[in-house]
Amino acid sequence: MERRVPYGIMNYAELVMENGYFIDKTPFIARLERVKNPVFLRPRRFGKSLLCSMLAYYYDLKKAYRFDELFGHTWIGKNPTQNHNQYIVLKFDFSVIAVSDDLNDTEYAFNRHCTGRILESWYSYPDYMQSAPGFAPDEKASTALSLWLGYLQKTGAPQVYVIIDEYDNFVNQYITSHQDHLYEEITSGDSFLRTFFKVLKEGRQTGAVANVFITGVLPIAIDDLTSSYNIASFLTLDPSFEHMLGFTQAEVSELVDTIYQDFYIDQVTRGEVNDLIKNQYDGYHFVNPDSEAVYNPTMLMFFLRQLSENKTIPADLFDLNMRTDLTWIRRLTGGNEENTRELVFQLTTDESIPFNRKALVSQFNMHEFFEPAFYPVSLFYLGLLTRKDEFDLKVPNLSMKEIAVEYFNEVFHIDPGQERYKEMMQGFIRKPDLSRLFSDYWRLYVSQLPEAIFSQVNENFYRTTFFELCSRYLSTWFVWNVKRSYPKGRTDLEFVGKFNEKFAGLRWIIEFKYFSNTEWAGMKTSLEEFTVREEDTLQIRGYAEGLRHEYPEADIRLFVIYCIVNQGFSVFEVTG
CATH class of the missing domain: 3.40.50 (Rossmann fold)
Known part of the structure; x- marks a missing residue:
């Protein structure tokens, strides 16, 4: 009997009788x-x-x-x-x-x-x-x-x-x-x-x-x-x-091994799939931030079901039912639009969110739930944040980052609609040009942002919103890595052409740099005269060494993007 990836099965006997994969x-x-x-x-x-x-x-x-x-x-x-x-x-x-x-x-x-x-x-x-x-x-x-x-x-x-x-x-x-x-x-x-x-x-x-x-x-x-x-x-x-629900890395590796064997999936694709599922579905620490993280089992099975059936990476990497309704966040902030915006902006911009360790308790009443000190803890229970260390929480993976940006777009009334970006994305698919793509992002997306936001943005904000916009429209052809580790550090963002699509083998490493108005003024230059800095060139070339070692046949290109508040940007391609 052919085995089945049990997405959406909640009856244990059904899972066993249908020969479902089981951890x-x-x-x-x-x-x-x-x-x-x-x-x-x-x-x-x-x-x-x-x-x-x-x-x-x-x-x-x-x-x-x-x-x-x-x-x-x-x-x-x-x-x-x-x-x-x-x-x-x-x-x-x-x-x-x-x-x-x-x-x-x-x-x-x-x-x-x-x-x-x-x-x-x-x-x-x-x-x-x-x-x-x-x-x-x-x-x-x-x-x-x-x-x-x-x-x-x-x-x-x-x-x-x-x-x-x-x-x-x-x-x-x-x-x-x-x-x-x-x-x-x-x-x-x-x-x-x-x-x-x-x-x-x-x-x-x-x-x-x-x-x-x-x-x-x-x-x-x-x-x-x-x-x-x-x-x-x-x-x-x-x-x-802690690991009673959710899958550890060892459990996932064994599961994916079996699926690859049972469905005769080309082993050459395994590295790309490993990166993707770890970026999208892993990263949850519910108790000990130093213990092994777990994968969200439902999101992982959603992906593996489609991989096993079609032997390709699907365009949609998670079920939209995973999205926690924004009404929870609005309710959390007491329905105050300013508080809601502040919390959602923090989810989009910050690498980590401080929390009161004493607030992370097994039970608290409804009145505490709406106190600002409990906001991060409430988002922890809802799955939008997870443990980073003893002082901070963080967004666990790319799927949750995408959801956070969706919230951001909604509360700040940013138009992510297809008509606005259709020409931009079609042009990129016809001729991949990162400078043009980022220029269109700045013109069509960044231009919608309220002026007050720019005093608080950082490189993480630009990277995250650019990634989310691209993933919204280009996921048929690409997947993305964020903060992928190499011997010489972690990359900001990578474009990876899907192994089953027209850009297979393409790998772009992108490093984001951000300058505040004060920092930019101190550099005493203009966007037209500015050139890529030597330390940034050395940094991104170091990442490329590790990538070439893993994927010697890949078409690797390197880019550094400088963002100066809302004044503008510069995109540089780095050789080597």
Whole structure:
């Protein structure tokens, strides 16, 4: 049976039965058994739902007959714990709960989902439900859960393993829609949500519930629910679980090796693909900035599925569903347009963003979420920033840089539309000319920027926005490297012709230099008279030595671009 790259699969059994490529994370199942009531947070589309599905199949007693089929090829299949297939599994997915301006309607949707899952146990576990109390499908979830758990305990039924996926999904919608009063009502007092978690806590105390595993994105709702569910163990920042989701470099290398062999992809292309996936999808440090980074698994599988099917690099390198809605950032800054612009500009311009180490905690409440000191930490949980060191956060990879520039264009009303840049990009494809391309970027893009911005821009801003504009329109033919390492340093930007397109073999190294008005005035020259500096020539030639060693057949060209605030620019090609 031909193997499949499992993009978008959230059901573990489906992945196995369709012979999907699989990175074995099952050793973490044994580790999780040592943790009571774990809560594990990661950004959207980072593999949380597949993990929940895997746990459900592992612990569900009615799936015992499939244990070898589903887990025989895994570490846990060869080293099973005593608890495998020992429980009644009750699995919820709070992302499917519809929210409404009327909390009664939201409560109704919550009850229908949760009570519906409980009622399914009559069909899934009939041997234990012969005299179970009946209730309507829209019975209060807390009431149904309490009656059901009480019945199971009294009749000596197996314990229940509870899984809640995306615990904060529906309540977060009240935050982004500025309905704070509804959020506070749903997470305080004797609300239906707090009462539901109180029943879960009681189930753990009585022993009816063996464990509760919870996933989500943000820590604010779980903090606001603390008094009703103060038994959680937060694993989000636990170094023992940093690599439970996301793929390490060793895991990715083995996976790509296998895909190249199975689909007979030309090994000559491997170096280019390795660079691309590392630039686009790697770089996440959730706990220890000195530990090994992880790849976003969903973005990587999106790419590998297309690579395996077409044996070429796709034009679109990540699914647009990965984009965190800008409403989150606007909500984060209190809807203040000036604060929103400042935060988005910082994401686009700065190599790193300072953060308060004490603010990076496993839980904080909604009011703290909107404090400026927590802005970087909130973006960390949303996946736009990751750990750089003990003092700073950073944008993890090129995919997130592109998203940051999209935000920038949106909040500063910069037109990225095709009609504006069509002639510019078509001209470059007909005859690649970097000087002309950058001149058009300056004329069509930079000219739209508000005057006030230029007192804060730097070379990173010009490099990032130029890269994003090019990637928007030229990604059919090119990929880009940013800060690629060589023995003599790291390049600012590289154009790389895709191996399957007309510019295959082309590699341009571009070094950006920026001068403030004061620096430029001190040089006592003009743009017309200015020439490339010797130290910059030596620097970029040093990078080229490393590149030629790796790709001796490549068509390598070297460029230095000088940007002087908004006064102008100069592009120089360097020989050698």
